[in-house]
Amino acid sequence: MPEIEKNETQGRYFPAEIEPKWQARWDADPALYAAEPHSSGKPKFYCLEMLPYPSGQLHIGHVRNYAIGDALARFMWMRGYNVLHPMGWDAFGLPAENAALKNNTPPREWTLKNIAQMKVQMRQLGLSYDWAGTEVTTCLPDYYRWNQWFFLKMVEKGLAYRKSSKVNWCPDCATVLANEQVVGGCCWRHEDTIVEQRELEQWFLRITKYADELLDGLDKMPGWPEKVRTMQRNWIGRSEGAHVDFRVAAMANTPAITVFTTRVDTIFGATSIQLAPEHALVKEWVKTDAALAASVDEMIAQQKAARETGDIGNIEKHGVSTGKHAVNPFNGEMLPIWVANYILADYGTGAIMSVPAHDERDFEFATKYGLPIKRVIAPNLDTDELPLPYTGEEEAVLVDSGEWTGEACLEAQDKMANFAEEHGFGKKTTTYRLKDWGVSRQRYWGTPIPMIYCPEHGVVPVPEKDLPVLLPEKIEITQEGGSPLGKVPEFVNTTCPICGGPARRETDTMDTFVDSSWYFYRYTDAKNSTAPFDSEKANYWFPIDQYIGGVEHAILHLIYSRFWTKVMRDLGLINNDEPAERLFTQGMVIKDGAKMSKSKGNVVSPDDMISRYGTDATRMYALFAAPPDRDLEWQEEGVAGVSRFVARVYRLTSKFAPVVLQVEKGTHGDEIANVAFAAQTPAGEKLIRTLHQTIAKITEDFSGRWHFNTCIAAIMILVNEIQSAEAAMDSGEISPATIAEIFKTLVLLLAPFAPFVAAELWEQMGGTGVLFRQSWPVADAELARESEIEIPVQINGKLVVVVKIAADSDEEAMKTAAMAEEKVTTRIEGKTVVKTIVVKGKMVNLVVK
Ligand SMILES: [Zn+2]
Ligand SMILES: [Zn+2]
16 A cells, blocks of 8 residues: 655645545534425435445445435535435345354344444445435334335235245245346356246235336336336336137037237138147146156256256257147137147246247247148238248238238237137237236345234234234244244244234245335335325425436336335325436446456455545546446556546645635635626636536536536546646736636535545635535636637538637628638639538538539
């Protein structure tokens, strides 16, 4: 670590002295970052960063996330907004249990200790959170009781239900995973652990009830990144189509096979029916057909293997004929019924009609097994030669399709589905990829599900007045044998709320994504002990004006919290349909080209950076090194460079602070307000111009593009100019009033990015009050305007010369200036100017013959 030696030279920058001094002052004022009452009359701004999991250590990715939010919150305060800037802890979850196993520390103790450590780090970073007013810790009963309360409301509304189902099981987590938590067949937390399928009784939340609204809402969210909306659209996976029933031939008592198809218009081209190996009919038929049973078992094994490698879409296709036939209800044709390993029982109806002429997958299968291929659609009726499979639908028409021949495909899809419905063998249907949200987890460190099992009354909800169902604190955590809570008799054994007889509690806890689905509502009223929050408060602050977090939450947290918002709206708790007006997903911080990880040894510690370069330089670097939506390659030399820049700002500002003080006191005679009109030297004028250009750039960027990297670059350019004008400031060539204007504004511009040094310099210049409550400087367009601009002059579209003219020159003046250039006059000599095109402020083009 480089030794920073303190000497007495004035103007040397010592972040290790400045930063703790200001942090202590800020800590002493718990109301410093508090939101104002709704009656303040100011416009509101809810600035939110995703809350962290309390692992115990902030990583540098957190620093980037919070630096963005903090800069925005400070900027909005300076713009006169009433800002809510909260923080909390997503404190339930598996790592606490794993730590308990490893270190024999109770999860609660481990978690609270980590929170305390991280809070120290966050304060060190100077982040402007209203801890006193908003802090939410999801593992504490004052929060999770409301998870339970919402759960009961959902039970009441039929939105929470229990069923036995096949679930994803991670043997390492020893718990169920949601579909969203299975990545390529493996656990999202254990990249190398293959997820198994198990049959369990589970609690589900009926998110599918909102599937259409969740999908359609995405079109009305222009403030969300398109990539996130696309990911959510795909995840919901709505497909419009039809169910069609195929009767099984010569088996009167067998139920018809229902297939789902998005292309009912191709039904005359169906040449077989394909069933999933686990389809109910197949299960029947294998009982009396040993050969079929053997093939089916093999296919089930193949599916399991493919599922486990996450490659089910690319499974090598196999099938076997059942020897039975189904009847195409549109034309009475007999179609052979096959069982195929690429059809999944839990997708659609587990049965498809195979149309090899018009589907890639069916074509491949039919070719392999020699099934007929029958063309029934074509670009037009006269098409003879057509390479198959042909899958067009927009321009295509039906051929060889009986009475439907000649119909356009898209219209036929509609009409044929209606026809099926009228004749009782099908209907229009929409299917979704989205499944209901399984929330049961066989873990200890989560919200207990507030349900009771009575031998007499079955499943009984815990009465609201008995909430919260507290997590027992004394518990031995092991990794086997189901839910840890099941081994705590004081927890499990209870009485039935209806009959008072002995009963058992549910021992599963809720998925921790429940906690983060509504935490940001709780921030608006974090101390409420009688309701999750006060509706009036939530309605004042919502929707969130700016939500900032990682794109990895695009389909888990961000779909669940949209769902939760809609449920709360339907419960009458809030008015908004969506949680956040704008979403920003910042890029990752990487090192040596790779994601940071302990195993790669490329982890950058924020504490290290802060002790070497100070918080301001570390935060500013996180914003400066890349546009915030891109990945950032962390380079320590970069932080050092920003630190040198801050030191330069510090030296210059400290040096001229006495001048600013004198001007403020009026001892210099000329007033700040007169800067614009005072007789300016060219040097002063140039500085003021750059200053106002910088204000304009930063202001604009905050409200739109968020290219903080170029904002900070603009401040660096400004500081370079100030430095080159240092002699002119020393000599009096630049007036004291101008100097005061320059430095006061510079410090205001730095406040969102480097709050410590900005506060220090503000104080040195005699500034009073809290810096980030000062008004943000306003760019004066007149002062920002360049006095001269460069205009390219073209002859017949070819650049001839560039002329410098007054920035406000009109078309006539531009033309005159162009025609006066020698390079122009010599080229048009003896020729005729047939046309002169002048674009004001941009260019002059002469058309010459
Ligand atoms: Zn796992
Ligand atoms: Zn009972």
